[in-house]
Amino acid sequence: MDRPTAQDALTEEELDRLLGCVGTRYPSGKRNLALLLVMADAALRVGEAVALTTRDLLTEGGQITHLLIRRAKGGKRAKQPLTRRAAAKLGVWLEARERLGLGKGHVFCTISEGRSAGHFSAEGQDLQPGRPLSTGYVNQLVKRLAARAGIERNISPHTLRHTAFTRYLRATGNLELARKYARHAHISTTAMTYAHLVQEDVDEGMRRMPGNGE
Secondary structure: OOOOOHHHOOOHHHHHHHHHOOOOOOHHHHHHHHHHHHHHHHOOOHHHHHHOEHHHEEEEOOEEEEEEEOOOHHHOOEEEEOOHHHHHHHHHHHHHHHHOOOOOOEOOEOOOOEEOOOOOOOOOOEEOOOOEOOHHHHHHHHHHHHHHOOOOOOOOHHHHHHHHHHHHHHHHOOHHHHHHHHOOOOHHHHHHHHHHHHHHHHHHHHHOOOOOOO
8 A cells, every 4th residue: 555645635725624514513523523633633543533532531721632542553652732623622522422421431432322334333233322433434434524525536534644744744844743743653754754845844944045035
């Protein structure tokens, strides 16, 4: 499989369109919007996102500020910061989740009862509130929303993770910080994927150099 690149990331306009297609009238929509933002703003892998539990939400002054990833890639633990908008939407879902009486457990969980068709949980398994969403469900969610948003290229939950990297690197211009944010073991991995963004920053810096003005 080809290595994903920063060019695969969504633009800000595409991301806004995708998020705007999530209806939040019902609890499932509030859950799904928070889930998408955890991947697009905090760069979680889909497996890390659906594995989050309520004890993994770290707060300061009553506000969620970080997510504790207990089993990141390679079996490592990680503490990942949240944007304010992701924290806000996560808070909205948690309030709805509490009203549903779901108690402690998986953050992004099922809220209905019935028989699973394979998207929410294992094929044929009884569907009960509080079970973690399956990665298959999240993959189908992203594809469905992308089609609704008019994004014609093929995207997946991992596209949202790459979108988060790209936005972070553009905001900081620091490849080493981006490596830590991406939780890559080696900076070469980050550089191979996002080197062209670093070059864009170098070019922009040259345009701002004295002697290069009009």
